Structure formats: structure tokens, C-alpha cells
Amino acid sequence: MHAIAENFTLGSKEVQQTILVLNLSVAQIDLSITEGDNSVNALIDSFSYMSQHIEHIQELGKGLRQDISDEETSLKNALLTQAEVLAAKMQQAIIAFQFYDKLSQRLEHVSYGLSGLAEIVSHEMRVKSAEEWEAFKASVRKGTTMREEEELFELIFDQHIPSDEAIEIMKDRMRARMHQPVESEADEFELF
Template sequence: MSQQQRHTLGGYGKTADHEVDWSQVGETLTMLALAIAQIDTSLHEGNQSINKLTSSFTAMADNSQKLVQLAAAHKDDLPQKTGEIASELQQEIQQAIIAFQFYDRLTQRLEHVGDSLERMGHLIGNAEQRYKAGAWNSLQQHIKSNYTMEAERIMFEHIMAGHSVAEALEIYRHHFDKQAQDTFGTNDDIEFF
């Protein structure tokens, strides 16, 4: 789906004479449009907050680096405690940056979910394509191609194989926890801000 087609899914609505023209497809499309709008507004609001936090942490990181350099350059003139505090501050900022990376991963996932829901809505809304297995397979392959973590791909495969959400989530958590223990969860491809 091109960028121009984003956010073009609309609800089914009412007929001209204001009577409800009810169908499962129309109701599904309306609910998908609502879910997409909620995801998009949540992402927008979250990004506004995270942008301010990013700016603040960048300034703090710069200042803590200056303190570390100052403490190193003037060991005899500054109390040792000043250098220790600056080093601790820098470590805490590094931990905060890792948390920002997890937030960034979350927003990427939500963007992919919104995109996938919208693509599915367009497929359901297309009477010629909605019953074609090839169109659904193409959608599923597109969704799978957006996953950057092995745990997500494994969860996808389990859901597609007919397992319950609970089973897929248990497998996902097992693989995600194992990966987090092995690599602290930071080796995935993350587009950071």
C-alpha cells in the first residue's frame, strides 16, 4: 500500500434515507477504521511526549559528558565524588536511551498493526478479492515481512497454523525472554527516532 493510500479506509455508514444498511462486511470495515484511527492517534500523542523526552535526555547526556570530561581533566581540582556522580549520571542516561529504543520498537509495531489492519480492510472491502486465497496469502506475507524479531515470526507462524492466541503468546514470550537474556534485546534492527 502506497503512502497515499494510508488512512483511506472508511466506515460503511448509513444509506441516504438514514436507514442502517447493515452487513457483516460493513460492520467489520467500520470497526477496522475505528481501530486504525485509535492506533494512529495514540502513536501521534505518544510521539509528541517522546520527542520532548528525547530532547531533554539529549541535553542531559551532553551535560553529563561535559562533567565526565571536566572531572577527568581536573582530577586534582575537583572532589572525586563529582566524577563518580557524573559517571553514574551517564550510566543512568544510557539505561534511559535503551528504554527509548523499546518505545521506538513499540511504535514501529503499532504502525505495522495499523497498516496491516488497513490493508485487511481494503481486502475485505474489495468484493472481487475478499474470497481469493491468493489475495489473503499476499496480505499475510506482507505482514510477516514487516517483522524484525524472530519471536514475532514464530508467533505469526503459530497463529497461521491454527494455534490459539494464548499458545502463540506463550511461545512468543518464551523466545523473547530467551533473546532478551542472551542479547538484552538490543540486537534487533531498530530505527531510532
């Protein structure tokens, strides 16, 4: 069985099929990102509109006369409380949009990596060049802009940990980070 592995090489037809699959994957990722961006942009516009109106409601509520009956004071306080609850929910939605932004960035990086891989594999001289592979690997590493991407890269490429194990390690790390104070996570977001 070991001898079979040594003699295994891809023929030109297999390489062409591999390139087609890589290009299809890139196209699917790019289309998914575009669709997601369109949907999220519509949601962002809606939430921005609602947020402005919530702020206006809060201003109007605070501007109501102070010399009102107990019943009117109770209604005023209920209005302000509901506006505060809505404002908090809006903040949660913005955080969800930030997570989508991270997902979108990751998918763009995957698309870039797959495109580069297809480019190298499609040229016989490049696919056999150790320098080409090292340059490609360095390019992929340079494109890791998020902490989790860099750590995953290190686990797989530098420490040679199998991908399924690396994924579990990263899931554990990410779960642990979720329990860290919110301020440290908020600093990591770069959105809008």
C-alpha cells in the same frame, strides 16, 4: 449447531460495521503512535541535552588540578562518581527508548495489517478470492521486520497455533532472550 456455523455469512450491514471497527482501530493505533512519538521525541531531546551536560561535567571534573587537598580530592571523586552514575542512568533511558521504538514499529505493522484487512473485506470479489488472501498474507509476512513478529506469524499462520497459546510461547521465548548476554540484544536495536 454445526449446521448453523455452515450457514453463517455476514451481510452487507455487518461487513460495513466490521470495516468501520477496523478503520477505527487503525485510526486509534495511528493516533497513539503519533502521541507517543511526540512525547518520546521531547524526552529524547531532554536526555540528549542532559547527556551533553553530564559529559561536560565529567570533563571539568577530570580537568581539576591534581595538587589539591584531600578534602578537595574527595569532592572531585564524588563529583566524577555522580556523573558516572548519571551517565549510566542515561544509557538505561536510551534502552527504554529503543523498546518504545520496537513497540511503535509493531503498532505500525498492526495498523498496516488492519488497513489491508479492511480493504479486502470491503470488496465482495476480493474477500472471496483465495489469491487476494494469499497476497495479503504474504504482504503482512513481508512487513514483519522484527524477530518476534516473524516467529508469531509462523506460530499462528504456519503452525495454526491458537493466538492465546502463541502469545504464551512468545512470552516464554522473550523471557528466555532477556537472560541472554546484552551484546546480542543490543545488536537487534535499530533506532535513531
